[in-house]
Structures are given as structure tokens and as C-alpha cells.
Amino acid sequence: MNPKKDLVGIEKLTAPEICQYLDLADNFLEVLARPIPIVPALRGKTILTLFFEASTRTQISFSIAAKRLSADIVNFSQTASSVKKGETLLDTARNIEAMKVDGVVIRHSAPGSALFLGQRLEAFVVNAGDGAHEHPTQALLDFMTMRQHFKSFDKLRVLIIGDITHSRVARSNIFGLRTLGARVAICAPPTLIPLEIDRLGVEVFYDLDGIIGEYDVVMALRIQLERQQAGLFPSVREYRACYGLTAERLRRMKPRSIIMHPGPTNRGVEIDPEVADSTRSVILEQVKNGVALRMAVLFIHAGGKIE
Amino acid sequence: MKKIMEESDIRRALIRIVHEIIEHNRGTKKLAFIGIKRRGDIIARRIAERIKANEGLTVPIGALDINLYRDDLQLISDAPIVEGTDINFDVNKRIIVLVDDVLYTGRTIRAAIEEILDFGRPMAIQLAVLIDRGHRELPIQADYVGKKLPTAKHEIVDVRIKELDGEDCVLLQADLKHKSSKNRPANAPPRIQMPRQPRQKVKQLTIESPKKDES
Numbered sequence A: 001m002n003p004k005k006d007l008v009g010i011e012k013l014t015a016p017e018i019c020q021y022l023d024l025a026d027n028f029l030e031v032l033a034r035p036i037p038i039v040p041a042l043r044g045k046t047i048l049t050l051f052f053e054a055s056t057r058t059q060i061s062f063s064i065a066a067k068r069l070s071a072d073i074v075n076f077s078q079t080a081s082s083v084k085k086g087e088t089l090l091d092t093a094r095n096i097e098a099m100k101v102d103g104v105v106i107r108h109s110a111p112g113s114a115l116f117l118g119q120r121l122e123a124f125v126v127n128a129g130d131g132a133h134e135h136p137t138q139a140l141l142d143f144m145t146m147r148q149h150f151k152s153f154d155k156l157r158v159l160i161i162g163d164i165t166h167s168r169v170a171r172s173n174i175f176g177l178r179t180l181g182a183r184v185a186i187c188a189p190p191t192l193i194p195l196e197i198d199r200l201g202v203e204v205f206y207d208l209d210g211i212i213g214e215y216d217v218v219m220a221l222r223i224q225l226e227r228q229q230a231g232l233f234p235s236v237r238e239y240r241a242c243y244g245l246t247a248e249r250l251r252r253m254k255p256r257s258i259i260m261h262p263g264p265t266n267r268g269v270e271i272d273p274e275v276a277d278s279t280r281s282v283i284l285e286q287v288k289n290g291v292a293l294r295m296a297v298l299f300i301h302a303g304g305k306i307e
Numbered sequence B: 001m002k003k004i005m006e007e008s009d010i011r012r013a014l015i016r017i018v019h020e021i022i023e024h025n026r027g028t029k030k031l032a033f034i035g036i037k038r039r040g041d042i043i044a045r046r047i048a049e050r051i052k053a054n055e056g057l058t059v060p061i062g063a064l065d066i067n068l069y070r071d072d073l074q075l076i077s078d079a080p081i082v083e084g085t086d087i088n089f090d091v092n093k094r095i096i097v098l099v100d101d102v103l104y105t106g107r108t109i110r111a112a113i114e115e116i117l118d119f120g121r122p123m124a125i126q127l128a129v130l131i132d133r134g135h136r137e138l139p140i141q142a143d144y145v146g147k148k149l150p151t152a153k154h155e156i157v158d159v160r161i162k163e164l165d166g167e168d169c170v171l172l173q174a175d176l177k178h179k180s181s182k183n184r185p186a187n188a189p190p191r192i193q194m195p196r197q198p199r200q201k202v203k204q205l206t207i208e209s210p211k212k213d214e215s
Helices: A015-032 A057-068 A089-098 A113-120 A136-150 A168-180 A225-229 A236-243 A247-252 A283-302 B007-024 B040-055 B107-117
Strands: A046-051 A072-077 A103-108 A124-130 A157-161 A183-187 A203-205 A217-220 A258-260 B002-005 B031-036 B061-064 B095-103 B124-132 B144-148 B155-160 B169-174
Touching: A015 A057, A015 A136, A015 A168, A015 A283, A046 A057, A046 A089, A057 A072, A057 A103, A057 A124, A057 A136, A057 A283, A089 A113, A103 A113, A103 A283, A113 A124, A124 A136, A124 A283, A136 A168, A136 A217, A136 A258, A136 A283, A157 A168, A168 A183, A225 A236, A258 A283, B002 B007, B002 B124, B002 B144, B007 B040, B007 B124, B007 B144, B007 B169, B031 B040, B031 B107, B040 B061, B040 B095, B061 B107, B095 B107, B095 B155, B107 B124, B124 B155
Parallel strands: A046 A072, A046 A103, A103 A124, A157 A183, A157 A217, A183 A203, A217 A258, B031 B061, B031 B095, B095 B124, B124 B144
Antiparallel strands: B002 B169, B155 B169
């Protein structure tokens, strides 16, 4: 299967395309467990991470993934870039082109920035988050983790709790899980749920306690504290009381269900420490899978010559 | 298309290879087998089963996917399908017998050796193949060969294994895209290209029969 040049989002991917990433990522876990966890597959390729928004985990994860495949990686972040000096994204793109980079991993606050860059660059582009649009590698590593626990997406029930409106992770997850055949529900205060979200094929709930016992996967999203200042919910304490993953709610979850979080966690807000550190939490598995998954993404998009 | 080896030929060749391996290494104590996916690992398993039947020892077996070590990743259009390597034993201080179905350019074996060395430092690496079809591009040779088969580069050696293809046999096929195989009937025997010698002018010798004495 010849992949597209860029990975911009999950929305346009078919189920076999998603599974191609997941299958390869499962195989790369074996590479990571070797005494020398490095293979020469992408020797001589140069990959640039271009982060216009703060990130630690995603940028480190991409860097480690590239190094495990023997690619050369150049990290570029907002404070170090000339964006502060007023350069436009298009000019940045032209400069990248002139430096003969093979691939670009971009995070930017503007939705569509990865698509914009991909259309103008010969190098492949991987979206590492564009505003509130999509975060495809995060969603793929979530699918990978879910598949390891439940084998199949058929009849899998997934609940996403939190700030759906501002969450690219939620959007990418909803697109992909619907494609893979899972049932998705979201639960949040009405102010954090975007209009017409039900058109994506999800069920919408406002009362967490009534439904939490029915789901195989419960995913909490990070609550950004500036949203509270914007008046979208009364207080952090009230959010925790209504939507936080507490030990009490953990007890009422389905047996063998798992708890996910894309990180970074706000302990004591959307997830309590004893829940984040419980045996049902797969947060660190997600991070571990993230490296293998990003290796798969880089390998598929850089491994062959794309016509 | 021509059948080069039948099921019984393959079985006999593997029995001989097993004996050669045991004899050459004076037993099987330090041996381990690593087969190259997707047919080498099945052949390796068969060799190991036979060793168990003969010597009563279970030898470790691994499987290798060399796709991440290929030297032509930049040249092929699709990213190859990577199936994963599976080596669950310590390769250090072991004699590794690398197993593949066909030895051709030697590039696959080079990649496999490199990958094994990333797992540790074996005492030795030996190579067993079912078919050696020539045309090496690297200085690599097999220690144990099932059958040496002279081929032309455009021909395809097709090793079929029961577990994957439903039958055990080796076929030699002409590549239909190749110009020399045009206009040839499908059942024509494969052409073997011999190195061309410059034609020498040969003086025609006439041998005169000795004249009989007519006396």
C-alpha cells in the first residue's frame, strides 16, 4: 500500500491504512527491546521537528523515534526560531526546502498549518498538532494501546471526558475510532462541547456518574486552567467533583476497563493521583507505544521513495 | 517453468545439510538457528526438528526480518512490509547457523549478519541455503548448500514451502518481462547464459585417410 506523502490527520485515513501504522508499530516494540535498540533503516535521512507550540513529550518522542531508525534529527522550537523575528510560515517552508530536509514534523497553533506546509514542500510532513484540528500520532498511539488490551475495535466502547471543543486529541480519536468501528461517547460540561459534534457519530452525555460503568476505555483530557478563567466552568474544584476521575469513580468502572490520558496530566483536576498511578491506568504504556508508533510513521513516510 | 526440486529432493537435501552441520561443528551443543523470513525461518525450523530427532537436543531457533537493514530502501518505491524479528535467546558465544531459501546477490545475507551482530557477538555465523543460484555481488559464500543451480539473472527461482504455499518444490521461471524470454513458449526450457567466448578461427584440418597400398 503506497502511503500518501503527508500524515495530516486521521479523518481521511481508511481502516487498513490505520492498521498499517499499528501493525508496524507493534513490530517496532521488538526493536526497542533489543540490547542495541537501533536499526539502520533511515540512515542518511534528515528529519526536522518544527514546534511553534510548547511540547516536551511529543517532540522528545519524535526525536527518539528518529534516532532509533538512524535518521538525523534537527529540533526547532519556537524560542529558537525566527518566527519571533516575524518570518511567515511560507518563508520558513521555503528555507526548509532549500536546506534539503527529507521530512518535517510540525506543531502549530493554526489549524491546517500541516496541510499548508505539506502542499508546498517536497519533503513529507507529519502533523504533530495543528490548533484544535488534529493530532494524528497521538490518536494512533491511543488506538495501538487500545488494541493491545482489547484485540479488536469491534463493539469497543470508548468514553472521552473533558474539553472536547479545544481538543485535537479528541477529534483525531473520534475520527479514527469511528472508522475502526468502535462506539464513542463524550462527556463534559455543555460549554466544553462543540456545536454539532453529534454529526461525527458520537453520543453526548453531561452526567458522568450515570454512564461511567459502561465503557471499556475511559480517556480523560487535560483541562487547561486558562479555560476556567474564560468562564467555561465555575471552578477547578467543581470540575473535579463532576468530571474528575476519582478513586470512587474508578471503583464503579467496568472490570478490565482501562484509563487513558494524552498527558500532561493535571493531577487532582481531571484525574486523581491514585487513579493515574493505579494498575488500570495505561498512561505510561501510551508514552512507550508512542515511540514505536512514531517510528512506524516516520518509516512509512520516509522509508520508500514516494511517487 | 521447470521443476528443479521435488518434495523428496528437498527432504534429502535438508537431511544432508543436517548431517554436514553436525559433523562440521562436532555436535550441536553451541548451535542456534536463525532463519530469514519468510521462508528461511520455516526451513530453519525443519532443520532443527531433524536435529532433535537425530541428536535428541533442542536447539534455539530465531527468525529474522532484514527489511530494516536493507541497503536499497532509497531505491524501492513502497516502504517494505516489516514483519518483525524474533530472537529469544542470547546469541553471545553461540554458533549461529543462518538459514535462507535462496542465495543470490548476497545482500540479504549481509543485512542479516549486520542485524545479528546488533544482538551480540556470536562465536561464529555459518550459512545454510537450499538453493545457491550464483550472481553474487558481495564476497559471501554458503557453508551448506542444498543445490547449486546455475541461472540467468532474469530468471526467477521460486521456492515453495508447504506451510506458506501448500507444496514443497523449487521452480525455475523465466521473467516474462525480459526481452530474451519473448516469443518463447511457456514450456520451453530455461536459457542458461554462458559467458561468450571470442570466436576463434579454426583452421580446417582435413585428415587424409592413409592410402592403402594397392599392392
